[in-house]
Amino acid sequence: MKASSFGSTDAPLRRRGRTLAEEAVNNLTARIREGQLRPGDKLPTESEIMATLGVSRTVVREALSRLQASGLVETRHGIGTFVLAPPAPETPSPFRIDPSAMVTAMDVLAMLEFRVSVEAEAAGLAASRRTDAQLEEIRRALEELKRTATSGDDAVGSDFAFHLAIARATGNRYFSEMLGHLGSAVIPRGRLHVSPAEREQYMERLNFEHDSIYDAIERGDAEGAKAAMRMHLTTSRERLRKASAAAAG
Numbered sequence: 001m002k003a004s005s006f007g008s009t010d011a012p013l014r015r016r017g018r019t020l021a022e023e024a025v026n027n028l029t030a031r032i033r034e035g036q037l038r039p040g041d042k043l044p045t046e047s048e049i050m051a052t053l054g055v056s057r058t059v060v061r062e063a064l065s066r067l068q069a070s071g072l073v074e075t076r077h078g079i080g081t082f083v084l085a086p087p088a089p090e091t092p093s094p095f096r097i098d099p100s101a102m103v104t105a106m107d108v109l110a111m112l113e114f115r116v117s118v119e120a121e122a123a124g125l126a127a128s129r130r131t132d133a134q135l136e137e138i139r140r141a142l143e144e145l146k147r148t149a150t151s152g153d154d155a156v157g158s159d160f161a162f163h164l165a166i167a168r169a170t171g172n173r174y175f176s177e178m179l180g181h182l183g184s185a186v187i188p189r190g191r192l193h194v195s196p197a198e199r200e201q202y203m204e205r206l207n208f209e210h211d212s213i214y215d216a217i218e219r220g221d222a223e224g225a226k227a228a229m230r231m232h233l234t235t236s237r238e239r240l241r242k243a244s245a246a247a248a249g
Contacts, residue, residue, distance in 0.1 A: 020055050021157070021183055024063035027053060032072055032083055039085040043073065058144075058161045065164065065180020111182075112237040116230055118178065119163065123213055123229035124222040126169035134169035135218060141165045142214050149203055162210065166217065166229075209235065 028049075031037045044052070049060045064081055067073045075081045126134070141162040148155040160183070167175040209232040216224035 019157075019183070020059045021062040021066070024049070024053055024055055024059055025066050028063060028067060029070075029072065037083050039083050041083045043081045043083070045080070056157070058157050062157070062160065062164070062180060062183055065176060066183055069177040069181030109237055109240060112233055112240070116233045116237075118175070119166070119233060120226045120230040122167050122170050122175045123217065123225040125172065125175075126166045127217045127220050127222040127225035129171045130169040130217060134165070138162065138165040138169060138214060138217060142210055145210065146207060149206070166213070169217070205235075 028037070028043075037043065043049070043064075046057055046060045046064075049055075049063075050057055053060075064073065064075065068075055068081075072084060073081050074084055126138075130138070141158065141164075145155060145158040145162050148158045164176060164179050167179045170176070209228070212228040213225060213232060216228050
C-alpha cells in the first residue's frame with residue numbers, strides 16, 4: 001500500500017458542459033483505469049486534490065463520494081481513501097441510478113419524491129446520532145449555502161454539501177454513498193428561474209426551511225428533523241412543478 005500523488009503536470013479542471021465534480025470524477029476514474037492509481041494505493045489528501053485540480057473542498061468531497069458509491073474507492077475514517085480492486089467478472093452489477101439520465105423536469109420531480117423518504121429518515125438519524133464535529137460540518141455547509149445564495153454565486157454545490165453533511169451524520173454510510181453517487185444533479189434550484197422581484201421571498205423561504213432542518217438536528221429532535229426535511233423537499237418539488245407548468249403553459 002502506498003500513497004499516490006498526481007504529479008505536477010495536471011492543469012486545473014475547467015467546465016466543458018459538465019459540473020466540476022463530474023470532471024473530478026472523470027479525472028480520478030481515468031487514473032484508476034489507466035493504472036496510475038492501483039488497488040491498495042492511498043489517494044492524495046483532499047487538500048492535495050484541491051490544489052492539483054483547482055477545485056473546492058465541496059467538489060472534492062462530492063467526487064470522492066461518487067467514486068465510493070461506484071465501488072472504485074473506499075474511505076477508512078481517520079486513515080484516508082484507498083483504491084479498491086475491481087470486482088470479479090461474475091460479481092453482479094450493483095443497483096445504479098444514473099444521475100446523467102435526469103434530463104427533464106419530470107425526472108427531477110420523481111427524484112425529489114424519492115429523496116423525501118430517504119432524506120427525511122437521514123435527517124432523523126442525524127439528529128439522534130450526530131457528533132459535535134458532524135454538527136459543525138452541517139453548520140459550516142449551511143453558512144456557505146447562505147453566503148453563495150446571497151452573493152448570487154452558483155449555490156447548487158453548497159446546497160448539495162449541506163444535504164451530504166446531514167447524510168454523513170447518520171453514521172450509516174449507505175445514506176452518504178447514495179447521495180454522493182447521485183451528486184449535485186439532484187438539487188433542483190438550478191432549474192428554477194426566479195425573477196428579481198420574487199428572489200427575496202424565495203431566499204427567505206429557503207433559508208427558513210434549511211434553518212428548520214439544522215435547528216432540529218442541533219437540539220436532537222429526530223421527529224422534528226424528519227418533518228423539517230420532508231417539508232423542505234416536498235415544497236421544493238411543488239416549486240419545481242409550478243415552474244414547469246408555467247413554462248409549459
